[in-house]
Amino acid sequence: METNGSEQLERLNSAVPRGCGVERTLKVLDGKWTTLIVRELLSGPKRFGDLRAAMGSPSAKTLTDRLRALEHQRILTRTVYAEVPPRVVYQLTEEGESLSDVLDAMLRWGEAHPLTED
Amino acid sequence: METNGSEQLERLNSAVPRGCGVERTLKVLDGKWTTLIVRELLSGPKRFGDLRAAMGSPSAKTLTDRLRALEHQRILTRTVYAEVPPRVVYQLTEEGESLSDVLDAMLRWGEAHPLTED
DNA sequence: CCGTATCCCGGAGGATACTG
DNA sequence: CAGTATCCTCCGGGATACGG
Numbered sequence: 001m002e003t004n005g006s007e008q009l010e011r012l013n014s015a016v017p018r019g020c021g022v023e024r025t026l027k028v029l030d031g032k033w034t035t036l037i038v039r040e041l042l043s044g045p046k047r048f049g050d051l052r053a054a055m056g057s058p059s060a061k062t063l064t065d066r067l068r069a070l071e072h073q074r075i076l077t078r079t080v081y082a083e084v085p086p087r088v089v090y091q092l093t094e095e096g097e098s099l100s101d102v103l104d105a106m107l108r109w110g111e112a113h114p115l116t117e118d
Numbered sequence: 119m120e121t122n123g124s125e126q127l128e129r130l131n132s133a134v135p136r137g138c139g140v141e142r143t144l145k146v147l148d149g150k151w152t153t154l155i156v157r158e159l160l161s162g163p164k165r166f167g168d169l170r171a172a173m174g175s176p177s178a179k180t181l182t183d184r185l186r187a188l189e190h191q192r193i194l195t196r197t198v199y200a201e202v203p204p205r206v207v208y209q210l211t212e213e214g215e216s217l218s219d220v221l222d223a224m225l226r227w228g229e230a231h232p233l234t235e236d
Numbered sequence: 237c238c239g240t241a242t243c244c245c246g247g248a249g250g251a252t253a254c255t256g
Numbered sequence: 257c258a259g260t261a262t263c264c265t266c267c268g269g270g271a272t273a274c275g276g
Contacts, residue, residue: 021228039140059250085257105223110139177270203237
């Protein structure tokens with residue numbers, strides 16, 4: 001019953017007392033779209049339009065807002081190429097790429113637990 | 119540069135094409151409080167009042183809503199003891215406990231990346 | 237003690253139109 | 257193409273009061 005996650009539980013227990021790192025991660029991966037942005041960029045840099053299409057086409061405003069927030073938190077970088085038509089490329093920083101551990105855990109859990117009902 | 123998360127990236131890439139398990143996990147761990155509920159219950163079953171106090175005292179309505187959602191998704195169970203005063207205990211199911219992998223990844227990331235600025 | 241019932245508000249997020 | 261500018265909607269979540 002407790003053969004699988006007991007080690008993690010211990011870490012979790014001893015680390016939980018206060019704020020704990022979970023809140024910190026939640027502050028980065030907040031909102032409905034942020035996690036999906038990171039997921040998409042984990043497969044490589046993408047430009048605005050492609051990124052937007054890859055997720056379910058959120059509004060330009062929303063996507064811009066989230067991207068700016070992630071940029072400000074140093075999760076990704078924004079590179080503007082002075083061309084016409086303009087080209088803007090978003091790319092994860094090392095800090096952003098390190099979120100792959102979290103995303104991977106989420107992916108594994110999601111695959112291991114398909115929704116049974118609803 | 120890509121020495122750390124390359125394996126995860128491969129899995130992520132090949133699994134991303136469509137819906138992917140990440141959305142499934144996001145559907146469970148949504149909202150501002152859900153993740154914190156799971157975190158608290160990972161250290162063992164808790165009653166309503168203690169659970170509420172352990173997180174930053176969200177409103178009763180909000181906590182109830184989130185708990186009901188998690189119960190409906192079979193992440194936790196709700197046990198009412200017919201006593202007076204009443205006692206209600208919430209406990210993670212096996213499915214709920216399996217989220218410890220995700221929570222642990224979030225904890226590790228949060229601890230490894232304290233906020234540098236703001 | 238553990239809720240439910242109301243009322244309310246802020247802000248994430250969408251729709252649309254317009255610019256460099 | 258990649259935004260910005262507005263306006264608007266929806267709902268997560270808080271506050272308060274009350275009930276079993």
